[in-house]
Amino acid sequence: MDVGRAYGYVFDDENWIVKVLIGGLLNLIPIVSLVTTGYALRALRNVADGRELPLPEWSDFGDYFVRGLLVALAALIYGIPLGLLIILSLGFFGLNGDRGAGPLAICGTGLVCLASVYFLLLLLWFPAAVARYALAGDFGAFFRFDEIGRFITGDAGAYIVALLAALLASIIASIVGGILCGVGVAFASFWAGLVFAHLFGQVARASAGPAPTG
Numbered sequence: 001m002d003v004g005r006a007y008g009y010v011f012d013d014e015n016w017i018v019k020v021l022i023g024g025l026l027n028l029i030p031i032v033s034l035v036t037t038g039y040a041l042r043a044l045r046n047v048a049d050g051r052e053l054p055l056p057e058w059s060d061f062g063d064y065f066v067r068g069l070l071v072a073l074a075a076l077i078y079g080i081p082l083g084l085l086i087i088l089s090l091g092f093f094g095l096n097g098d099r100g101a102g103p104l105a106i107c108g109t110g111l112v113c114l115a116s117v118y119f120l121l122l123l124l125w126f127p128a129a130v131a132r133y134a135l136a137g138d139f140g141a142f143f144r145f146d147e148i149g150r151f152i153t154g155d156a157g158a159y160i161v162a163l164l165a166a167l168l169a170s171i172i173a174s175i176v177g178g179i180l181c182g183v184g185v186a187f188a189s190f191w192a193g194l195v196f197a198h199l200f201g202q203v204a205r206a207s208a209g210p211a212p213t214g
Contacts (some may be wrong), residue, residue: 047197070139079123
């Protein structure tokens, strides 16, 4: 796992300034910003295929947008159990009122704990689901749990490193964006998305490799 390469490969593209500028500007527009998610998926597939450079061209906005939209839809589906657990816990706390630590409050607290565990598992699981979708190209890849599980466990150490390095890139993007009066977040987060693509493309290349395009 070459974390340093993932952080810096973007700047080795001859046209990186133009490509990052376009990605950052798109990130400034709600909903349209999904295009950059699809772009990162293409970059992930390229890295998995051993073609990290040049970065993908901005030549297929429609396809990028659809793929980004499907990632958002999958995230929404995966988030349904979390939302239900939170709603139920709030319901128990509301019914309990000011009665102290009664049965309803205990149930509410238990549901909050379950929601927290589910959220942590989702943070671990969903990046692998996104990577499998990027490789396979069909929406069903988000829910082929056996393939996602093998992606994680094929080289669990590399996967965890990729996960932590991607998280660090997101933190760096937030800090840089804050320094640049907030607007920089759009551009820095685009870079962080490409870091994610390279990291998980490396994981894919080192394990099972890319699946056939769906």
